[in-house]
Amino acid sequence: MKIILFGATGMVGQGVLRECLRDPEVEQVLSLVRAPTGQQDPKLRERVHADFTSFAALGAELAGYDACFFCLGVSSAGMKEDAYARVTYDITLAAAEVLARQNPGMTFIYVSGTGTDSTEQGRSMWARVKRRTENALLKLPLKAYMFRPGVIQPLDGIKSKTRLYRVGYSIAAPLYPIWKALFPKYVIDTRKVGRAMLAVAKQGAGKPLLENRDIAILAGADPVDTSPVGGPR
Numbered sequence: 001m002k003i004i005l006f007g008a009t010g011m012v013g014q015g016v017l018r019e020c021l022r023d024p025e026v027e028q029v030l031s032l033v034r035a036p037t038g039q040q041d042p043k044l045r046e047r048v049h050a051d052f053t054s055f056a057a058l059g060a061e062l063a064g065y066d067a068c069f070f071c072l073g074v075s076s077a078g079m080k081e082d083a084y085a086r087v088t089y090d091i092t093l094a095a096a097e098v099l100a101r102q103n104p105g106m107t108f109i110y111v112s113g114t115g116t117d118s119t120e121q122g123r124s125m126w127a128r129v130k131r132r133t134e135n136a137l138l139k140l141p142l143k144a145y146m147f148r149p150g151v152i153q154p155l156d157g158i159k160s161k162t163r164l165y166r167v168g169y170s171i172a173a174p175l176y177p178i179w180k181a182l183f184p185k186y187v188i189d190t191r192k193v194g195r196a197m198l199a200v201a202k203q204g205a206g207k208p209l210l211e212n213r214d215i216a217i218l219a220g221a222d223p224v225d226t227s228p229v230g231g232p233r
Helices: 011-022 056-062 081-102 125-138 163-182 190-203 212-218
Strands: 002-006 028-033 044-048 067-070 107-111 143-148 151-153 187-189 209-211
Touching: 002 011, 011 028, 011 067, 011 190, 056 081, 067 081, 067 190, 081 107, 081 125, 107 125, 107 190, 125 143, 143 190, 143 212, 151 190, 187 190, 187 212, 190 212, 209 212
Parallel strands: 002 028, 002 067, 028 044, 067 107, 107 143, 143 209, 151 187
Antiparallel strands: none
């Protein structure tokens, strides 16, 4: 299996990349980055591409892949809707549209979030933009799945590249066991997100919108309900 990864330097992307490189069924990971990271692995091919608003120039270089894990994103804090949409919607669709042409029917997994608006008309700006992005992806000739994780615990030494987030995760670390005990359906970790993505790439899922509980089930580690993910697509 050959995978394209966006956002490999972010907290979620780091965890997803780790699981991909550890999986014996993954032959190659093509990581699209704006600047070299220096990370090396026999399975990893890093492609530097400065302009993330257009991937047309890469053309056939993106052909022949089985799945794309799109983990790229920013916090909406302090951002106006048009600026947030340029990153969240425009970049995502720029990548997805090229991949749909080069690999029709490929699996495309987009990291959204718990609480994403179902109408595109809600009060929360980030939730409206995320849902608009989800809806646009679902219209493309892709096997598109929306991952909506809740609180994500970074494992394996993974850290956010945003200083404010690093401080926040450091402070929150002792609380994760409590949150898991009190709210098991809303807490997950970077390992499970990566494993769930691989499971969907290999076998699909019964529905396109996958909430935190669904992701945990797909990862094989749901503490509440181990029934299979199902429902109409």
